[in-house]
Amino acid sequence: MISIIIFFFIFPLIYSNHHLHSLPSIVIDPNDYPESDLILHNFQHQFHPTYSYRCLLQTESKYFHLDSSCQLLTRLSLKQICPLNYTLKLEIVFPQNTTIYELIIELRYKNSFQFNIKNDQSIITLPFYCNNHNEINIENKKYEISIGNAHILLNEDHEEKLCQFEKNPYRIKLKENEFYENFLQTKPISSCSATNYLLASSNSKRNFEYFTLNSSTGYLSLIRPLDYESITTWKLVIQGHDKASIPFYTYVIIDVDDINDCPPLLSWNFPLQTIEILNNTDAFNIEIAVHESKVEQNNVIIANLIASDLDTSSNIDDQIKFQLTINSTDSLPFEIHGPFADSTFVLSTNHKLDRELQDKYIFNLILTDNGQPKLSSYYELSIYILDDNDNSPIFDKSIYYVDIQENNFINTTLIQVSANDSDLDDNGRVTYELNDINNKYVTIDSQTGIIRTKMQYDFEQFKHFTFNVTAMDHPKKGQQFKTTATVSVHIINQNDNIPKVS
Numbered sequence: 001m002i003s004i005i006i007f008f009f010i011f012p013l014i015y016s017n018h019h020l021h022s023l024p025s026i027v028i029d030p031n032d033y034p035e036s037d038l039i040l041h042n043f044q045h046q047f048h049p050t051y052s053y054r055c056l057l058q059t060e061s062k063y064f065h066l067d068s069s070c071q072l073l074t075r076l077s078l079k080q081i082c083p084l085n086y087t088l089k090l091e092i093v094f095p096q097n098t099t100i101y102e103l104i105i106e107l108r109y110k111n112s113f114q115f116n117i118k119n120d121q122s123i124i125t126l127p128f129y130c131n132n133h134n135e136i137n138i139e140n141k142k143y144e145i146s147i148g149n150a151h152i153l154l155n156e157d158h159e160e161k162l163c164q165f166e167k168n169p170y171r172i173k174l175k176e177n178e179f180y181e182n183f184l185q186t187k188p189i190s191s192c193s194a195t196n197y198l199l200a201s202s203n204s205k206r207n208f209e210y211f212t213l214n215s216s217t218g219y220l221s222l223i224r225p226l227d228y229e230s231i232t233t234w235k236l237v238i239q240g241h242d243k244a245s246i247p248f249y250t251y252v253i254i255d256v257d258d259i260n261d262c263p264p265l266l267s268w269n270f271p272l273q274t275i276e277i278l279n280n281t282d283a284f285n286i287e288i289a290v291h292e293s294k295v296e297q298n299n300v301i302i303a304n305l306i307a308s309d310l311d312t313s314s315n316i317d318d319q320i321k322f323q324l325t326i327n328s329t330d331s332l333p334f335e336i337h338g339p340f341a342d343s344t345f346v347l348s349t350n351h352k353l354d355r356e357l358q359d360k361y362i363f364n365l366i367l368t369d370n371g372q373p374k375l376s377s378y379y380e381l382s383i384y385i386l387d388d389n390d391n392s393p394i395f396d397k398s399i400y401y402v403d404i405q406e407n408n409f410i411n412t413t414l415i416q417v418s419a420n421d422s423d424l425d426d427n428g429r430v431t432y433e434l435n436d437i438n439n440k441y442v443t444i445d446s447q448t449g450i451i452r453t454k455m456q457y458d459f460e461q462f463k464h465f466t467f468n469v470t471a472m473d474h475p476k477k478g479q480q481f482k483t484t485a486t487v488s489v490h491i492i493n494q495n496d497n498i499p500k501v502s
């Protein structure tokens with residue numbers, strides 16, 4: 001404004017033919033001229049209005065032109081053009097003389113341009129073109145730049161000022177089954193001071209059940225001990241907030257260290273032909289049965305046993321991984337062979353078994369792993385020996401001697417023979433019969449073995465007779481056993497004959 005006022009006073013004094021005169025420069029904001037044919041300046045006001053004159057541009061301009069009434073107009077939109085000083089030579093033709101004026105049009109954006117730049121950013125895109133380019137390199141990291149008459153301010157991007165954790169991810173190893181308090185501190189980089197921390201809501205629900213984060217210190221603690229066998233690796237998302245409450249995140253990866261906390265386990269496998277499983281509802285209390293005839297020899301396999309362990313640590317060593325022993329104070333007709341192929345055992349007999357000697361064995365098997373510390377599982381094994389018909393009836397005597405007075409009543413009891421069979425039930429149920437079914441002297445009660453007279457004996461006719469009795473068992477299957485005993489009967493004389501008088 002000041003320069004224009006000065007011009008008005010000075011200009012009429014300047015008087016020179018074909019001399020170069022300066023006109024005060026025109027300062028415009030290109031953004032104010034977004035179209036063609038917008039008036040920049042009207043020179044009629046600048047020269048003596050009483051003279052008629054013509055005006056023309058000595059040099060063609062891409063951006064400006066004069067119209068017949070000496071108005072300076074835009075030729076096109078000035079938006080996006082380089083904010084430079086454009087010099088125009090203006091020829092004013094008066095009646096007496098012609099004068100050339102130099103006019104500087106200063107393009108200057110009113111406001112400075114502000115750019116938020118990221119740390120690694122090296123190029124920004126300007127809203128205007130200079131030399132057909134609108135990109136500039138900002139690698140030198142100056143925060144104020146002038147391009148032409150434009151003032152450009154570079155701001156470090158707010159995102160770049162975000163806090164971040166010292167590490168992402170954090171990784172830590174924790175032993176299972178142990179309780180840890182403040183086991184890890186999550187911290188932001190030193191340039192920012194976080195105001196609080198929390199387990200981000202993106203964590204799985206289970207993470208909240210096991211971990212807690214001190215919101216002011218960033219220390220992680222356990223709520224409950226970890227279990228290697230259920231989860232071996234945990235992944236937590238930790239959220240921090242800087243003073244402006246802008247969140248930042250890191251991962252915490254927790255590897256659970258296995259310790260020997262699982263006792264070893266046995267899986268049982270019984271030979272089908274030999275063993276009847278009575279009860280396997282309780283994995284640690286197994287009841288089986290075997291027929292005595294199946295275990296008449298040594299080395300009959302009772303069970304094949306496979307040991308296993310959920311812990312990995314007990315499987316690391318090359319040493320024997322499992323030990324299986326029988327725990328009993330009695331000496332038992334069983335023994336354990338193995339391990340074979342690390343973890344297989346065989347339980348077999350080492351004696352003939354006989355139900356009639358012992359019909360059940362109840363003992364413990366102890367399976368021990370090789371972990372630190374060693375852990376054991378206890379199994380109670382009940383083996384019931386089932387009966388087979390392997391015993392014959394045995395008479396309490398092999399010969400029964402009976403004396404009987406002659407002139408006996410018919411159906412008088414002579415004797416009761418008795419045979420025992422140590423087998424069970426039908427295998428041991430004994431009945432009796434006379435070997436001679438047509439025996440004329442005696443009858444026998446097949447159930448009780450009571451032998452009764454079938455006739456009246458007369459000493460004068462016979463003094464003695466013998467017969468054989470058989471005892472037999474009644475197995476439902478298999479062979480029937482029979483045993484014979486002899487009964488020897490002596491008739492005792494009575495004085496039953498009236499002396500004959502000769």
Ligand SMILES: *[C@@H]1O[C@H](CO)[C@@H](O)[C@H](O)[C@H]1NC(C)=O
Pocket residue numbers: 014015016017048051094095096097
């Ligand atoms: C040129 O002519 C105009 C009018 O004809 C006059 O006003 C002006 O002073 C003259 N300029 C010079 C330098 O002679």
Ligand SMILES: *[C@@H]1O[C@H](CO)[C@@H](O)[C@H](O)[C@H]1NC(C)=O
Pocket residue numbers: 083084085106148149
């Ligand atoms: C334009 O002219 C003004 C005034 O003379 C000056 O201050 C400025 O530096 C010039 N700009 C350029 C880009 O030459």
Ligand SMILES: *[C@@H]1O[C@H](CO)[C@@H](O)[C@H](O)[C@H]1NC(C)=O
Pocket residue numbers: 214215216217
């Ligand atoms: C967090 O840690 C601070 C400093 O050790 C302690 O005073 C505060 O009680 C802790 N907060 C919780 C919820 O444990």
Ligand SMILES: *[C@@H]1O[C@H](CO)[C@@H](O)[C@H](O)[C@H]1NC(C)=O
Pocket residue numbers: 278279280281282285
């Ligand atoms: C098997 O053992 C379980 C537990 O010891 C017991 O409750 C169940 O009655 C037994 N079943 C048979 C058929 O013996």
Ligand SMILES: *[C@@H]1O[C@H](CO)[C@@H](O)[C@H](O)[C@H]1NC(C)=O
Pocket residue numbers: 327328366
């Ligand atoms: C074996 O059994 C007895 C009696 O049941 C018990 O006192 C002992 O501790 C057991 N041995 C082992 C090694 O467990």
Ligand SMILES: *[C@@H]1O[C@H](CO)[C@@H](O)[C@H](O)[C@H]1NC(C)=O
Pocket residue numbers: 394395396419420
């Ligand atoms: C047979 O069994 C009975 C009763 O059980 C017994 O009294 C008797 O002594 C036994 N006899 C033999 C030979 O075992």
Ligand SMILES: *[C@@H]1O[C@H](CO)[C@@H](O)[C@H](O)[C@H]1NC(C)=O
Pocket residue numbers: 411452
């Ligand atoms: C013999 O005596 C027994 C026992 O008293 C009786 O049960 C049975 O019927 C009698 N037999 C005869 C043929 O009388």
Ligand SMILES: *[C@@H]1O[C@H](CO)[C@@H](O)[C@H](O)[C@H]1NC(C)=O
Pocket residue numbers: 435466467468484486
């Ligand atoms: C009884 O059995 C024995 C032995 O088998 C035999 O020697 C005897 O002749 C038999 N006696 C009778 C009367 O059949």
Ligand SMILES: [Ca+2]
Pocket residue numbers: 389390391392393421422423427428473481
């Ligand atoms: Ca029998």
